[in-house]
Amino acid sequence: MTDIKEMVIVSGKGGTGKTSIAAALTSLFKDKVIADCDVDAANLHIIITPEEVVSQKEFIGGKKARINLDRCIQCNVCRDVCRYDAISEKFVVDPVSCEGCGACYYLCPAKAIDFTPQLAGYCYICRTPLNESFVFAELLPGEENSGKLVAEVRNEAREEAKKRDTGLILIDGPPGIGCPVISSLTGVNFALIVTEPTPTGVHDLKRICDLINHFKIKAAVVVNKSDINPDYVEEIKRYCENEGLTYLGEIPYDSKITEAQKNMTTILDFAPDSEASRAIKEIHKKIQKILEDV
Amino acid sequence: MYALSAEHEHPISRAFHVMNRNVLIAQPQWLGRDKMDDMRIAFASGKGGTGKTTVAVNLAYFLAYSKQQVQYLDCDVEEPNGHIFLKPHIEEMTPAQVMMPVIDKDKCTACGECVSHCQFNALVLILKDVLIFPELCHGCGLCARICPTGAIKEGKRVIGSVEQGKAFLNIDFVHGILNVGEPMAGPLIQQVKHNYKEGYIQIIDAPPGTSCPVVKTIVDADCVVMVTEPTPFALHDLKIAVSVAQTLNKPIGVVINRENGEFKPLMDYLSKNRLPILATIPEDKNIARQYSEGNIIIERLPQYIDNFMELAINIKKLLEIKQFR
Numbered sequence: 001m002t003d004i005k006e007m008v009i010v011s012g013k014g015g016t017g018k019t020s021i022a023a024a025l026t027s028l029f030k031d032k033v034i035a036d037c038d039v040d041a042a043n044l045h046i047i048i049t050p051e052e053v054v055s056q057k058e059f060i061g062g063k064k065a066r067i068n069l070d071r072c073i074q075c076n077v078c079r080d081v082c083r084y085d086a087i088s089e090k091f092v093v094d095p096v097s098c099e100g101c102g103a104c105y106y107l108c109p110a111k112a113i114d115f116t117p118q119l120a121g122y123c124y125i126c127r128t129p130l131n132e133s134f135v136f137a138e139l140l141p142g143e144e145n146s147g148k149l150v151a152e153v154r155n156e157a158r159e160e161a162k163k164r165d166t167g168l169i170l171i172d173g174p175p176g177i178g179c180p181v182i183s184s185l186t187g188v189n190f191a192l193i194v195t196e197p198t199p200t201g202v203h204d205l206k207r208i209c210d211l212i213n214h215f216k217i218k219a220a221v222v223v224n225k226s227d228i229n230p231d232y233v234e235e236i237k238r239y240c241e242n243e244g245l246t247y248l249g250e251i252p253y254d255s256k257i258t259e260a261q262k263n264m265t266t267i268l269d270f271a272p273d274s275e276a277s278r279a280i281k282e283i284h285k286k287i288q289k290i291l292e293d294v
Numbered sequence: 295m296y297a298l299s300a301e302h303e304h305p306i307s308r309a310f311h312v313m314n315r316n317v318l319i320a321q322p323q324w325l326g327r328d329k330m331d332d333m334r335i336a337f338a339s340g341k342g343g344t345g346k347t348t349v350a351v352n353l354a355y356f357l358a359y360s361k362q363q364v365q366y367l368d369c370d371v372e373e374p375n376g377h378i379f380l381k382p383h384i385e386e387m388t389p390a391q392v393m394m395p396v397i398d399k400d401k402c403t404a405c406g407e408c409v410s411h412c413q414f415n416a417l418v419l420i421l422k423d424v425l426i427f428p429e430l431c432h433g434c435g436l437c438a439r440i441c442p443t444g445a446i447k448e449g450k451r452v453i454g455s456v457e458q459g460k461a462f463l464n465i466d467f468v469h470g471i472l473n474v475g476e477p478m479a480g481p482l483i484q485q486v487k488h489n490y491k492e493g494y495i496q497i498i499d500a501p502p503g504t505s506c507p508v509v510k511t512i513v514d515a516d517c518v519v520m521v522t523e524p525t526p527f528a529l530h531d532l533k534i535a536v537s538v539a540q541t542l543n544k545p546i547g548v549v550i551n552r553e554n555g556e557f558k559p560l561m562d563y564l565s566k567n568r569l570p571i572l573a574t575i576p577e578d579k580n581i582a583r584q585y586s587e588g589n590i591i592i593e594r595l596p597q598y599i600d601n602f603m604e605l606a607i608n609i610k611k612l613l614e615i616k617q618f619r
Contacts (some may be wrong), residue, residue, distance in 0.1 A: 012373050014502040015343010019527060040505040041340050041531040062413060083393075083434050096509055096542065101434030102413050142538040144506040147477060175342040175502050176372035179477035198586040200347070200375040207373060210474040229586035261525050262557070 002167040004158065005291055006188040008037070010212075012204030014175035016196045017224040020257050021280065022172040023047040023266045028284040032168035034128070035157035036136035037184040039121065039149045044172050045136050047266055050126030059137065059152060061120025061145040062100035065093045071112035078104035078113065096142065120145055123152050125160065133160035147179035154184070168291070177211045185212065189294040191219040192248075192287065197232030205236065209243060218294050219245055222283055226250035248286050251279040330362055334496040335609055336515035338539070339522060340531025342502030345551035345575070346370075346521045348585060349605070351379040354497045355590050356602040358463035365494040366461065368469035369511040370501040371454060371482045378588050382467035384459040390470060390485045391450040392478075393433035397424050401445035408437035408446060429477050454482045458489055466491060479507040487514070504534040509542070517545040517612050519572060519605075524550060524557030533563065547572035547612045549605060570612065573605035 009022045019038070026034050026048060036044040065086075067078065072091050079087045082104055086097035093104075105115035121139040128134050135157045137149050157169045173184040185191060191212050195205040205221070212219045221240050226233050233250065240247040252275050260270035268277050337350040351366065358364045368376040395408070395417070404422045416430035417437060428451055438446040454472040461467045470486040472479055479501065490496060500511040512518050518539040522532045532548075539546050547570050550560070554577040564571065575581070575598065584594045592599045 011342075013343060013375070014341065014373075040503040041342075041534065043341070043527040043530055046526050046530060081435070081439065096513065099432050099434065100413055101432055101436055102411065103434050103436040103439065106411060106436060106440060139505055141504050141534050142506065142509045142541055146503075146505045176479075177474060178372045178472065178479045178507070180503075180505075181372075182475070182477050199378045199588040200373075200585075203375060203378060204373040207474055214475050228582055232586065258525055261527060264526065 002165050004161045004167060004169060005190070005294065006154075006169045006171060007190045007192065007287070007291065008171040008173045008184050008188045009192045009194060010173040010181060010184065010208055011175055011194045012177060012208035013195070013201050016194045016201060017251070017257070018175075018194050019043045019047070019172055020261060020267065021194055021222065021224065021251070022170065024268050024277070024280045025284060025287075026170060027266050027268050028281065029168060029170060031166050032132065032170050033157045033161045033164070033166055034132065034134040035153050035169055035171045037150045037153050037171050037180065038174040039137045039146050039153065039180060040139045040174070042136050042138060045126075045134070047261070047264055048128055048134055049264065050124070050134055051129045052127045054125045054127060057123045057125075057156075058119055059121040059123055059139075059149050060117045061143055061148065062118065063102065063115050064095050064098050064100050064118050065102070065104050066114045066116070067091045067093055067104075068112045068114060071110050073110045073112070075109060077107055077109060081107050099144070121149050123149070123156055125156055133157070133164060133166075135160060146174075147183035150174075150180045150183035177207050181208075181211070185215055185217060188217060190287075190290060191217050193219055193221045194224050195221060195236060196225045197223055197229045197236060199232070202232055202235055202239070206239070209245065213243075218290070220248045220287070220290060221245050222248045223250045225253040227252050246290065248283050249279060251276050251283070330357075330495060330610065332493060332495060333517070333609075333613060334498060334515045336498040336500055336512040336518045338500040338508055338512055338518055338520055338535050339502060339528070340504050340520075340533075340535035341522075341528045344521050344523045344528050345549075346502075347375045347379070347499055348591065349519070349521045349549050349551065349575070350497050350499045351376055352591050352598075352602050353605055354380070354465055355463065356592060356599065357495055357497075357606060358465045360606075363466075363494045364463075364497060365466040365468065365491055366497045366499070367486055367489070368499045369483045369486055369507075370499055371470035371472040371479050371486065372501060372507075374469045374471055376499055377467070377469060379590055380461035380465060380467055382459040382461040382465075384457045386458050388456045389452045390454045390456050390482045391452055392431070392481045393435060393448045394428050394431045394451045395426060395437050395446045396449040397426070398445045398447065399423075401443045403443055403445075405442060408441055411436055411440055429475070432478070433481070453478065456482070456485050456489065466494060480510050483507060483510045504531065504538050508535065508538060512539060512544060513542055515544060517547065517609060519547050519549055519609065521549045521551055522560070523552045524554070524560050526559070529557075529560050529563060536567070536569065545612050545615070547608060550574045552577040570608065572608040572612065573601050575601055
């Protein structure tokens with residue numbers, strides 16, 4: 001059986017081009033499973049349109065409390081124990097504020113509280129037009145537990161990789177450094193960081209790198225929209241050198257990337273000879289080498 | 295989309311005179327009165343990188359220049375960026391703490407009650423020891439309450455910090471910085487919001503996405519401004535973000551950033567859902583350049599002042615419409 005390697009694309013800052021680059025890389029890597037772990041704002045399926053949904057799984061998040069007013073004796077215990085101000089004076093639980101800790105449920109002397117698991121989203125296992133496996137998810141708007149859903153997407157992707165004997169799982173990650181990002185990073189073999197040469201891009205790059213170092217994951221950096229500000233490109237290079245991060249190269253700003261997105265295709269299919277496409281192909285070769293070694 | 299009103303051919307057709315070199319002079323009565331009412335305006339988007347922070351800091355700057363008292367709160371605690379543009383002088387730093395259990399091993403009988411009650415898997419029984427995973431703990435205090443031998447007390451744990459100070463034009467500035475490796479932004483967002491000041495217009499910068507940190511950020515806002523761009527990704531995520539704000543019953547308006555010709559799917563969506571466009575900002579390399587140098591756009595490119603004045607007026611209209619409902 002093939003050894004499965006997992007590679008995730010992250011950025012810290014949103015909108016640096018993670019998904020556009022992920023989509024382009026999917027057309028360069030052969031023999032892989034694709035996973036979109038940006039579960040509250042999944043976009044990869046807009047480009048890699050699934051041909052067929054093989055299975056749709058319900059994602060059960062945490063539990064939520066609901067007070068049964070017929071049984072409620074209005075003793076106020078629930079309101080006293082709730083740390084999230086989720087219970088109103090009229091003993092109605094606000095599902096948005098309820099974190100599902102169960103304190104009210106366990107401590108209610110009248111046993112007036114229901115505490116049931118809630119549907120929080122869906123996980124989809126699909127086939128792409130090239131008959132590859134593609135796993136993505138949709139968290140219901142405003143839900144919690146995005147990290148748990150990310151873990152579920154990754155589990156399904158691993159199952160697919162095992163079943164189909166593929167050697168690589170290519171993961172499009174979420175922005176930020178919180179719960180879903182941590183869940184996307186744990187245990188991967190390699191993280192590709194897509195940044196941009198702006199003060200915000202660099203600021204957020206440093207924070208995501210700290211997080212990646214915390215998990216001791218091999219990582220490399222790509223600067224997207226590299227011609228916006230050359231000074232910051234230099235700063236990013238210096239930063240990579242100091243931190244021992246591999247600097248993979250630059251992708252120039254190219255309005256064709258946006259046009260490709262509007263045409264729901266990858267830049268490589270839309271404008272194969274564009275500067276951006278050529279840059280991505282170079283970066284792909286370097287990633288392949290890195291993946292051989294991790 | 296329906297027009298909020300054509301009235302913003304307002305009497306003060308230009309609230310600002312552009313003096314030589316980037317110096318703006320505001321007429322304080324640009325909205326017809328000296329001081330605007332307090333309001334909380336949250337900026338969200340769904341997709342990251344659409345320009346939330348850019349729009350939020352420029353509006354804060356515009357309002358402050360119009361002699362309004364402005365407070366800017368950065369609730370994107372995972373990757374706070376507002377300070378890069380507003381360059382505040384930080385006067386106070388408070389560690390953000392959350393509750394977590396502390397187990398007295400002498401009293402613990404390893405009965406497993408705490409482990410079985412914890413909904414977040416933050417407690418695990420290994421051999422005869424209860425182990426705590428602090429990052430998973432939501433600080434609900436249930437374990438301490440139900441421990442039959444009273445072996446659990448609650449302690450505190452630092453997950454980040456809240457910094458506050460003054461930015462230029464006397465903008466009151468607050469942001470939260472989540473410690474790297476901490477998964478939970480929610481409690482820190484709440485602590486940022488403990489700093490709301492009365493008598494200020496609050497500009498609240500939300501994180502990207504559509505899950506619980508966004509809900510926690512916009513839940514007490516008077517209205518939500520969705521900053522989007524004319525691309526399929528942004529539109530897809532905008533729809534989810536709008537449904538989050540609708541669930542919370544918030545008035546919603548949209549700012550189209552990097553506009554370059556009509557993107558029909560976005561226009562169709564907005565008109566079908568009766569979402570007003572509050573302002574449009576065109577795609578412009580000069581804006582990108584100013585952004586990449588950490589500058590306030592309207593300070594360097596005064597031709598865009600009108601866009602932010604329009605935004606301010608339309609936000610006010612959006613809130614008035616809400617009052618009539």
